[in-house]
Amino acid sequence: MTTYDPTGAEGAADAGYDAVVLAGGGARRLGGADKPGVRVGGRALLDRVLAACADAGTTVVVADPRPTTRPVTWTRESPPGGGPVAALYAGLRHTTAQDVVVLSADLPFLTEETVRRLLTVLRTSGAEGVLLTDADGRDQPLVAAYRRTALRRELTMLNGAASRVGSTAGGGLTGLPLRRLTAGLDLTRVPDPVASFDCDTWDDIATARTRIREHGHVLDEWITAVKDELGIDLDVDTGVLLDLARDAAHGVARPAAPLTTFLVGYAAARSGGGPEAVAEASRKAAALALRWADEAADAKPDAAPDATPDTSRPDAG
Missing domain, CATH: 1.10.8 (Helicase, Ruva Protein; domain 3)
Incomplete structure (x- = not known):
């Protein structure tokens, strides 16, 4: 497991990829609010994440269907509310690309550049997965890019099925923490305290909304929000x-x-x-x-x- 120095690693993210966005959590620290639908800078958190992976070949959102600014494939873990590992299991079944970007739906500062950076590092480092670390150096496995075969291998082992990731039954994964999945992967880490910032509490939401309106960001944020609202690409x-x-x-x-x-x-x-x-x-x-x-x-x-x-x-x- 290594920390990646991004200097000079550009342009290796041209090949196709798929994306899996986990958006079905209970948001207990938000009082059960609909977190993917909470707006920051006039845009739903889920839509902000979907914009960052807009060039994915297939984008799978693991949650109940809702209106979004771009078309996606919807699925749910079984049983619903089974946790992030079970949700990833369900989402991965709908992907085919060699590389898969895995994201949570509460990343207000995630950009296309961050996604391309993750893919670039994945394809140049030889690792099985590349994830961001936050301001405190903690791993963020839901802001990451992985080799699909490596994810399938670990999910199959965790689920206790010999070679069946295609099954809809993921009961053996219910409630498992993500660290059980990532522990078996050869990972590279990329520090990024901004792109890895996620919104778990209302204080986090307030912080994100304040930063969006700072002078260096507000105009781009406003233009993007207007284009989303008007359906202009x-x-x-x-x-x-x-x-x-x-x-x-x-x-x-x-x-x-x-x-x-x-x-x-x-x-x-x-x-x-x-x-x-x-x-x-x-x-x-x-x-x-x-x-x-x-x-x-x-x-x-x-x-x-x-x-x-x-x-x-x-x-x-």
Whole structure:
């Protein structure tokens, strides 16, 4: 078992993978609240996790079905409420990829970059599993990537079945702690106190909501929340839009900023949508805003030509 130094390990996460998200716990420390549905930054915790593994070939959520921002495969452990090992057993049955990302549904700061990092380390370290450690150095086996064959091996051994992971019966796994599963795996650890932060209590939820609204995060969080709410799956250069809004506000009038960006979006949609259409509409509107500002500067009294004759010149008349 080792701790991984991520320096230089980039670009090895191109191959496909599947994801299993465990979202069926009782949330006793939240008073039995529907934890996957609790919103942080306007988005349900489960949807935030699903966004981080959006490029998985198959995403399995072990919980009762509910509306989500992207389609997933639903399943449940048997019996329901049997704990994380039984839930993982149930979810793994619906996966086929060699590598499987295993996640809890309460990770507000998990990103696609974190998932890719886990897969990169898994594929370059030779380990059977790679998991994050939290701020206190504790293992987080539900923020991890594993070799599917290794998980099947350990689950089969724990369940007491010779070679049957495909069975729906996982009674032998009920109530087992995850450390019983991970103890048999060759693991690599990656420290990440932010991505590994999970929400077990209302204080954790409050901490996450506060951080989401910090200056360095709030804009990206808001844009992502708006896209989720509107059902828009579009990656655009927000810097271009911000520059356009600034130019419109400065060169025309402050209310011109939101109205201009709205019109840019409308024009892009009329042109077929997509990042290229947004970029082109933004370019045209930004050029117009600059021309508008230039004209305003030329129209200032101190910039206008002096129409008063210069009587000091001999030919003035």
